[in-house]
Amino acid sequence: xxxxxxxxxxxxxxxxxxxxxxxxxFASKGLDGAxxxxxxxxxxxxxxQLHYYISTKEELYEKTLLFIINEWSDQFFxxxxxxxxxxxxxxxxxxxxxxxxxxxQVCRLFANEVARGAPILRRHWSASREGVERAAELMRGWIxxxxxxxxxxxxxxMEMWAVTQHFADxxxxxxxxxxxxxxxxxxxxxxxxxxxxxxxxxxxxxxS
Amino acid sequence: xxxxxxxxxxxxxxxxxxxxxxxxxFASKGLDGAxxxxxxxxxxxxxxQLHYYISTKEELYEKTLLFIINEWSDQFFxxxxxxxxxxxxxxxxxxxxxxxxxxxQVCRLFANEVARGAPILRRHWSASREGVERAAELMRGWIxxxxxxxxxxxxxxMEMWAVTQHFADxxxxxxxxxxxxxxxxxxxxxxxxxxxxxxxxxxxxxxS
Amino acid sequence: xxxxxxxxxxxxxxxxxxxxxxxxxFASKGLDGAxxxxxxxxxxxxxxQLHYYISTKEELYEKTLLFIINEWSDQFFxxxxxxxxxxxxxxxxxxxxxxxxxxxQVCRLFANEVARGAPILRRHWSASREGVERAAELMRGWIxxxxxxxxxxxxxxMEMWAVTQHFADxxxxxxxxxxxxxxxxxxxxxxxxxxxxxxxxxxxxxxS
Amino acid sequence: xxxxxxxxxxxxxxxxxxxxxxxxxFASKGLDGAxxxxxxxxxxxxxxQLHYYISTKEELYEKTLLFIINEWSDQFFxxxxxxxxxxxxxxxxxxxxxxxxxxxQVCRLFANEVARGAPILRRHWSASREGVERAAELMRGWIxxxxxxxxxxxxxxMEMWAVTQHFADxxxxxxxxxxxxxxxxxxxxxxxxxxxxxxxxxxxxxxS
DNA sequence: GATGAATGAGGGTTCATTCAT
DNA sequence: TATGAATGAACCCTCATTCAT
Numbered sequence: 098x099x100x101x102x103x104x105x106x107x108x109x110x111x112x113x114x115x116x117x118x119x120x121x122x123f124a125s126k127g128l129d130g131a132x133x134x135x136x137x138x139x140x141x142x143x144x145x146q147l148h149y150y151i152s153t154k155e156e157l158y159e160k161t162l163l164f165i166i167n168e169w170s171d172q173f174f175x176x177x178x179x180x181x182x183x184x185x186x187x188x189x190x191x192x193x194x195x196x197x198x199x200x201x202q203v204c205r206l207f208a209n210e211v212a213r214g215a216p217i218l219r220r221h222w223s224a225s226r227e228g229v230e231r232a233a234e235l236m237r238g239w240i241x242x243x244x245x246x247x248x249x250x251x252x253x254x255m256e257m258w259a260v261t262q263h264f265a266d267x268x269x270x271x272x273x274x275x276x277x278x279x280x281x282x283x284x285x286x287x288x289x290x291x292x293x294x295x296x297x298x299x300x301x302x303x304x305s
Numbered sequence: 306x307x308x309x310x311x312x313x314x315x316x317x318x319x320x321x322x323x324x325x326x327x328x329x330x331f332a333s334k335g336l337d338g339a340x341x342x343x344x345x346x347x348x349x350x351x352x353x354q355l356h357y358y359i360s361t362k363e364e365l366y367e368k369t370l371l372f373i374i375n376e377w378s379d380q381f382f383x384x385x386x387x388x389x390x391x392x393x394x395x396x397x398x399x400x401x402x403x404x405x406x407x408x409x410q411v412c413r414l415f416a417n418e419v420a421r422g423a424p425i426l427r428r429h430w431s432a433s434r435e436g437v438e439r440a441a442e443l444m445r446g447w448i449x450x451x452x453x454x455x456x457x458x459x460x461x462x463m464e465m466w467a468v469t470q471h472f473a474d475x476x477x478x479x480x481x482x483x484x485x486x487x488x489x490x491x492x493x494x495x496x497x498x499x500x501x502x503x504x505x506x507x508x509x510x511x512x513s
Numbered sequence: 514x515x516x517x518x519x520x521x522x523x524x525x526x527x528x529x530x531x532x533x534x535x536x537x538x539f540a541s542k543g544l545d546g547a548x549x550x551x552x553x554x555x556x557x558x559x560x561x562q563l564h565y566y567i568s569t570k571e572e573l574y575e576k577t578l579l580f581i582i583n584e585w586s587d588q589f590f591x592x593x594x595x596x597x598x599x600x601x602x603x604x605x606x607x608x609x610x611x612x613x614x615x616x617x618q619v620c621r622l623f624a625n626e627v628a629r630g631a632p633i634l635r636r637h638w639s640a641s642r643e644g645v646e647r648a649a650e651l652m653r654g655w656i657x658x659x660x661x662x663x664x665x666x667x668x669x670x671m672e673m674w675a676v677t678q679h680f681a682d683x684x685x686x687x688x689x690x691x692x693x694x695x696x697x698x699x700x701x702x703x704x705x706x707x708x709x710x711x712x713x714x715x716x717x718x719x720x721s
Numbered sequence: 722x723x724x725x726x727x728x729x730x731x732x733x734x735x736x737x738x739x740x741x742x743x744x745x746x747f748a749s750k751g752l753d754g755a756x757x758x759x760x761x762x763x764x765x766x767x768x769x770q771l772h773y774y775i776s777t778k779e780e781l782y783e784k785t786l787l788f789i790i791n792e793w794s795d796q797f798f799x800x801x802x803x804x805x806x807x808x809x810x811x812x813x814x815x816x817x818x819x820x821x822x823x824x825x826q827v828c829r830l831f832a833n834e835v836a837r838g839a840p841i842l843r844r845h846w847s848a849s850r851e852g853v854e855r856a857a858e859l860m861r862g863w864i865x866x867x868x869x870x871x872x873x874x875x876x877x878x879m880e881m882w883a884v885t886q887h888f889a890d891x892x893x894x895x896x897x898x899x900x901x902x903x904x905x906x907x908x909x910x911x912x913x914x915x916x917x918x919x920x921x922x923x924x925x926x927x928x929s
Numbered sequence: 930g931a932t933g934a935a936t937g938a939g940g941g942t943t944c945a946t947t948c949a950t
Numbered sequence: 951t952a953t954g955a956a957t958g959a960a961c962c963c964t965c966a967t968t969c970a971t
Contacts, residue, residue, distance in 0.1 A: 108933085125421050130337030133962060146935060148963060205420045208474065212413045213333050215477040222481055229482060246506075251482050252499045256468050259475070263467035266416065266474070269423040273430050274437060274459050291460045298454075299503045341945060354952055356946065524954085541837050546753030549941060562956060564942060621836045624890065628829045629749050631893040638897055645898060662922070667898050668915045675887030676880050682832065682890070683883070685839040689846050690853060690875050707876045714870075715919045757966060770931060772967065 114140040115150055119161045124202040127209050128158050159217050162210055165203050166221070172196060174228040175235055175254070182239045183302050190261055190293050197265035198285055204265030229254065246301035253300070260292055316358075322348040323358055327369045332410035335417050336366050367425050370418055373411050374429070380404060382436040383443055383462070390447045391510050398469055398501050405473035406493055412473030437462065454509035461508070468500055530556040531566055535577045540618040543625050544574045575633050578626055581619050582637070588612060590644040591651055591670070598655045599718050606677055606712060607705045613681035614701055620681030645670065662717035669716070676708055732774075738764040739774055743785045748826035751833050752782050783841050786834055789827045790845070796820060798852040799859055799878070806863045807926050814885055814917045821889035822909055828889030853878065870925035877924070884916055 118139035122131040133154050137147040151157045166173075175189050197204050210218050233250035240247050264271055264283070277283060297303035326347035330339040341362055345355040359365045374381075380400050387393050405412050418426050441458035448455050472479055472491070485491065505511035534555035538547040549570050553563040567573045582589075591605050613620050626634050649666035656663050680687055680699070693699065713719035742763035746755040757778050761771040775781045790797075796816050803809050821828050834842050857874035864871050888895055888907070901907060921927035 111934095127335045127338045127417075129339075130335045132960085134960080143936065144962085145937080145964080149934065152963095154962065208416070208420065209335075211475050211478050212416065215481075219477070219481070225481075248503075249495075249499050252496065253503075255471065255475075255479065255482055256500065256503060259468045259471035260464050262471075263463065267419050267463075267467070269427065270419050271463065273423075273427070273433075274463055287457075288460065291457050292464065295456075295461075295464055295507045298507045298509070301506070340943085342943085351953070352945080353947080353954085357952070360946095362945070527955095543751045543754045543833075545755075546751045548939085550939080559957065560941080561943080561958080565955065568942095570941065624832070624836065625751075627891050627894050628832065631897075635893065635897070641897075664919075665911075665915050668912065669919075671887065671891075671895060671898055672884050672916065672919060675884045675891070678887075679879065679883035683835050683879075685843065686835050687879060689839075689843070689849075690879055703873075704876065707873050708880065711872075711877075711880060711923045714923045714925070717922070756964085758964085767932070768966080769933085769968080773930070776967095778966070 111140070111142070111150060115142070115147065115157070116161060116164065119157055120165070120202050120206055123158055123161060124206040124209065127213070128155070131158075162206065162217055163221065165206060166218070169196070169203065169207075170225075170228075173225065175232040177231070177235055182236075182244050182300070183297060185235075186257075186296055186300070186302070187293050190257060190296060191289050193257070193261035194264055194289050194292060195285065197261055197263075198283055198288075201265035201268050204262055208262065208266045246299075248300050253296075256299075257296055260295070264288060319348070319350070319358060323350070323355065323365070324369060324372065327365050328373065328410050328414055331366055331369060332414040332417065335421070336363070339366075370414065370425055371429065373414060374426070377404070377411065377415075378433075378436070381433065383440040385439070385443055390444075390452050390508070391505060393443075394465075394504055394508070394510070395501050398465060398504060399497050401465070401469035402472055402497050402500060403493065405469055405471075406491055406496075409473035409476050412470055416470065416474045454507075456508050461504075464507075465504055468503070472496060527556070527558070527566060531558070531563065531573070532577060532580065535573055536581070536618050536622055539574055539577060540622040540625065543629070544571070547574075578622065578633055579637065581622060582634070585612070585619065585623075586641075586644075589641065591648040593647070593651055598652075598661050598716070599713060601651075602673075602712055602716070602718070603709050606673060606709045609673070609677035610680055610705050610708060611701065613677055613679075614699055614704075617681035617684050620678055624678065624682045662715075664716050669712075672715075673712055676711070680704060735764070735766070735774060739766070739771065739781070740785060740788065743781055744789070744826050744830055747782055747785060748830040748833065751837070752779070755782075786830065786841055787845065789830060790842070793820070793827065793831075794849075794852070797849065799856040801855070801859055806860075806868050806924070807921060809859075810881075810920055810924070810926070811917050814881060814920060815913050817881070817885035818888055818913050818916060819909065821885055821887075822907055822912075825889035825892050828886055832886065832890045870923075872924050877920075880923075881920055884919070888912060 115136070118136045119131075121139060122136050126132075126135075131154070133147055134144055136157075137144045140147065142150075151160075172189075172192050175185055177185070179185050179188075207218075210216075215222075229251070232254055236245070236248070236250040236253065239245045240250075268283075271277075271283065272279065272281075275283070294303055323344065326344045327339075329347060330344050334340075334343075339362070341355055342352055344365070345352045348355065350358075359368075380397075383393050383397050385393070387396075415426075418424075423430075437459070440462055444453070444456070444458035444461065447453045448458075476491075479485075479491065480487065480489075483491070502511055531552065534552045535547075537555060538552050542548075542551075547570070549563055550560055552573075553560045556563065558566075588605075588608050591601055593601070595601050595604075623634075626632075631638075645667070648670055652661070652664070652666040652669065655661045656666075684699075687693075687699065688695065688697075691699070710719055739760065742760045743755075745763060746760050750756075750759075755778070757771055758768055760781070761768045764771065766774075775784075796813070799809050799813050801809070803812075831842075834840075839846075853875070856878055860869070860872070860874040860877065863869045864874075892907075895901075895907065896903065896905075899907070918927055
């Protein structure tokens, strides 16, 4: 490994640490509530040192936001890898819940931005229009083919999003409802099974 | 009306204005991000004047939070006014969605607190235990009586909460999904109908 | 004296102290070099306290600048109180030199702004156009009437300005040239006499 | 050219670039207002790279100041190359004005230092004493010989300095007075002619 | 020589809160 | 009551400088 590569590696590590710290802070406190102090400390840096790597808090926020939606975008919509609605819906839900439980802060950061009215995010929303429409089209095809019941494709997408996202955004409440302490694991499979069944039944795909 | 009564009236008006301002600010910025400056301005007060009515920002936050969950608590759980699950579920969903669309800030303030890990709220959660269990018991009764399919009573409550709450917490995203501008009204009835149908089908109550 | 008047008085005193401090600091360090810290200290305030009275450093700079040119503007141009050029010129020079020696910081603040390219000042220069032209017209009248020699009215104004201003802007050098310590007084009358004679001779008004 | 010579050449170029950058920055912002960042950028260097060539900002300031007064010192005083006062004075003025118009930043840097009270410069002023006195002596000779009117030799020197320097220090105001845009050239000859005539008349040397 | 990184101090400004009046 | 003023902490960020490499 060359000296140059080592350098890049080091730099990247710091940038990763900053990103993680930013996600954590922004997720729980929001843009205004988060302090660069806390982000720096969490990333193991001094405040001026942090500013060696980033320019402003706002920019860091935007970059963090864009990073997560980019990483995450493949899970935003129903995919058309399969022709079978049951498979497609089940996979969407499983993937989304797994992500919600594995990276709740990422989900909450997104939720926080949307709750604020999405001032930053909406500048990048046009890119998602197509995904929404493609998923809607897919569902309309299933409905016309009599594969699923006649549901509103847009609302159905939103409802799946709402429920799967809930396990991240409302993790504390989920724990309360399920009577779990903060350190006890959430039963992922139980949730996936239940939520999947809910939505399959809701569109007439479950014969239980 | 006596002078004393007038005074109390005036005081109460100010307290109401402060509460409204606090809900608005805390909902969009969180506890840390909100400033007493902004709350005071929104309530039509000066900053020192605000501190005449409240003691600290934290306390105002807690009081506001407790107020809304108190006002709101009757909608938190399935009520047992009727014996008919279809009626009970439909009414829960309709009420909850109407509230979400009418007072999204209240919902978002709650969401924000939970997303932070509910540090304040959890001190008052024990009071909700009973409501959760009563609703679970209610559902178990329906299941045993063969009135609804065998769903997980706890998860089912959470799922209904998640979907109904979504229309407040993710209002901006809902508008994007439904292609609505910020000033266009959201079609309440369409949503209530759709979500109700979803959950009724999900527990075998819909014969459509 | 009413309580209200007292308050206004107190406030005004602080504002005056801030203005004086600002003149002093901005004059010797410029806009960028001056620190609100130093201005606050000089005005007998803490830094946050200073911000109770002013909003930003830039605004304070601009206000200070505008204040001094406003106070000072009556000395900027040749006045036409008399018909006699000798009187007019003599009085302009005497007044201007007295001001330069009495309030060198005010002069230097102005000089500093102009040396920077007058980014703020030039937004308010249009108001001075008339004064310049009126003075030029006055001199042209004298020339046509054969009262003074044919000098360039614009350059003559600038030359008088340059020399009189010099005793403020270059006070330290003046002291060096005249071999004066920092605490020794500058002989105002000697300078006024000499400079007046210079310019009167220069336009043919001195018969010495 | 040897490798060593090349090296020295390169180094010198960088030092020249730094000096130019320093003059520019210090002239418009002063010692405190100037940033090493800006100086480095203007010189095409990084900040640490700049510190490879200089030690501190203060030292750079002092060196720059000393350099310009050294380069410039031959123009500071009336020279005695000729016996004829008219020639000597005319040449002083022409040279000084040409310099002011060609290198206004150099002049302004000097002016700024003097306006601050010349804390650095005064440590090197003793060297100028002689020049001042020699010029004064020269003028006294002319006066005694009846070649010029009886003017104060010290004030006369200062007045010539003031007027010639003005075209650099107050360039922005000069442009305003002459109604010139920032990109229009200033008419050098017009100024030299006028100022020269002024001072010649002022000491009885102009028969116009 | 030159670059990335680090640091401690200080920049301007706003914060929540308190205290006079 | 409610306002002007004050304060100390903290805000985000840039400074000049140094030190590895």
